[in-house]
Amino acid sequence: MVTWLNLFRKFLPARFAGRRFILGDYHFDLTSFEGDVADWLNKFPISAANVEIYLALAELFRRRGEFDKAVSVHEAIAEAEIAGHSSAELSLEIAQDYYAAGVLGHAEEVLRRALVDADEDHSRQAFRLWLAILESEQDWHRAVELVEQYGLPGSGGVRLVNLYCEYVLQVQTTLAPALVQKVLKKARKLAVGARVDLLGAQIATEEQRFTAAIRSYKRLLRNDPRRVHLALSPLLALVQREGQQASLLTFLQRLYPDHPSVRILEAIVELHQSSGTALTPKWQKQLELQVMSGDSYPLTLYWLNQQQTLSASVMAVLSPALQRQSLAESDVHQCTECGFQSEPMRWQCPQCESWETLCSRYESKIVQEQKKVG
Numbered sequence: 001m002v003t004w005l006n007l008f009r010k011f012l013p014a015r016f017a018g019r020r021f022i023l024g025d026y027h028f029d030l031t032s033f034e035g036d037v038a039d040w041l042n043k044f045p046i047s048a049a050n051v052e053i054y055l056a057l058a059e060l061f062r063r064r065g066e067f068d069k070a071v072s073v074h075e076a077i078a079e080a081e082i083a084g085h086s087s088a089e090l091s092l093e094i095a096q097d098y099y100a101a102g103v104l105g106h107a108e109e110v111l112r113r114a115l116v117d118a119d120e121d122h123s124r125q126a127f128r129l130w131l132a133i134l135e136s137e138q139d140w141h142r143a144v145e146l147v148e149q150y151g152l153p154g155s156g157g158v159r160l161v162n163l164y165c166e167y168v169l170q171v172q173t174t175l176a177p178a179l180v181q182k183v184l185k186k187a188r189k190l191a192v193g194a195r196v197d198l199l200g201a202q203i204a205t206e207e208q209r210f211t212a213a214i215r216s217y218k219r220l221l222r223n224d225p226r227r228v229h230l231a232l233s234p235l236l237a238l239v240q241r242e243g244q245q246a247s248l249l250t251f252l253q254r255l256y257p258d259h260p261s262v263r264i265l266e267a268i269v270e271l272h273q274s275s276g277t278a279l280t281p282k283w284q285k286q287l288e289l290q291v292m293s294g295d296s297y298p299l300t301l302y303w304l305n306q307q308q309t310l311s312a313s314v315m316a317v318l319s320p321a322l323q324r325q326s327l328a329e330s331d332v333h334q335c336t337e338c339g340f341q342s343e344p345m346r347w348q349c350p351q352c353e354s355w356e357t358l359c360s361r362y363e364s365k366i367v368q369e370q371k372k373v374g
C-alpha cells in the first residue's frame with residue numbers, strides 16, 4: 001500500500017504549508033491523515049527537520065477531538081529535545097490537550113509544574129490557562145489562591161477583585177459573615193472596579209445593615225457613575241426606609257454635573273416629588289434639557305404634567321405614544337474591549353473574557369461626552 005508515510009520517508013525533509021504537507025511534488029491534506037501514531041514515531045524519529053509537521057499534526061488531533069494522540073505526539077516532541085522547542089512550550093501544549101479533552105485535573109498537574117519551572121513568558125501563559133481552567137470550573141477559592149500566589153501578569157487587579165466576588169457569592173451561605181467581610185475587605189483594598197461595592201451593598205442589605213449598604217452604594221456611584229442603573233433603585237428604596245432622602249438628594253445633585261445621566265435626574269425629580277418640594281429654576285432647566293434629548297419617558301411625562309396649558313385629551317394621546325418611543329430604544333450592556341452586547345448585566349464578557357468591561361451603552365456615552373466637554 002502506498003501510504004503518504006512511505007512518500008514522506010522518501011522525500012524528507014518536508015515542507016509544511018497550512019494544513020498541507022508538501023513533499024517534493026506531492027501534496028497531502030493533513031485532515032485526511034489516519035495513521036497509527038506510535039508506528040509513525042518509530043519509523044520517523046522526530047528531528048529538527050520534521051518537528052513542525054509533528055506539531056501541526058498534534059494540533060490537528062486536538063481539533064479533531066483525538067486528545068490521547070495529541071498528547072502522545074506532544075510528549076514525543078518534548079522527549080526529542082529539539083532546539084527551539086522548550087519543554088515549557090510543550091508542557092503548555094499538553095495542558096491544552098488535556099484542557100480541550102476536559103481532563104482538567106491532568107491539565108492542572110502539568111500547569112503547576114510549568115508555572116514554577118518555565119521562563120517568564122511561558123509561566124505567564126501557564127498562569128493564564130490555569131486561571132481559565134479554574135474559572136471554567138467555577139473553583140473561585142483556588143482561583144483566588146492562584147492569583148494571590150502568582151500575581152496577575154498583565155491582567156490588573158480587576159480580575160482578582162472579581163474572583164474574590166465570585167468566591168464570596170459561592171460561599172456566602174456557608175461561610176461565617178465575618179469571613180465574608182474579610183474577603184470583601186481584601187477586594188475593596190485593591191480599589192478597582194465597581195462590583196465589590198455593589199456586592200458589599202447587597203450583602204449589607206441582606207444582613208439588615210442598611211446604613212453600611214447606603215454608604216457602599218454611594219461609594220460605587222462616586223467611583224463609577226456608569227453603574228448608576230445597577231445602584232439607584234435599591235439605593236432609593238434604602239433611603240426611603242431609613243429616612244435619608246434629603247442626604248441622597250444632595251448627593252445626587254452633586255453627582256449629576258459630572259455624570260448628567262437621565263437616570264440620576266429621574267431620581268432627583270422623584271426625591272423632590274416624594275418630599276413635595278418644587279424643582280429650583282436650575283433643576284427645572286436640566287429637566288427641560290433632558291426632555292429635549294428625548295431619553296426619558298418619566299421625565300417627559302413629568303414635564304408635560306407641569307404644563308397647565310395642555311388639556312387632558314392632548315395628554316391622553318401624547319403619553320402612550322411617547323412611552324412607546326422610549327421603549328423602542330432600550331439600553332444594552334456593551335463590552336468596552338470587544339464590543340459584545342448583552343441585555344442582562346454580566347461581570348465577565350463571554351466573548352473576550354475580560355472582567356467588568358460590560359457597561360450600559362447609554363451611561364458610557366455620557367462618560368465619553370463628558371470627557372470631550374472636560
Ligand SMILES: [Zn+2]
Pocket residue numbers: 335336337338339340349350351352353354357
Ligand atoms: Zn468583551
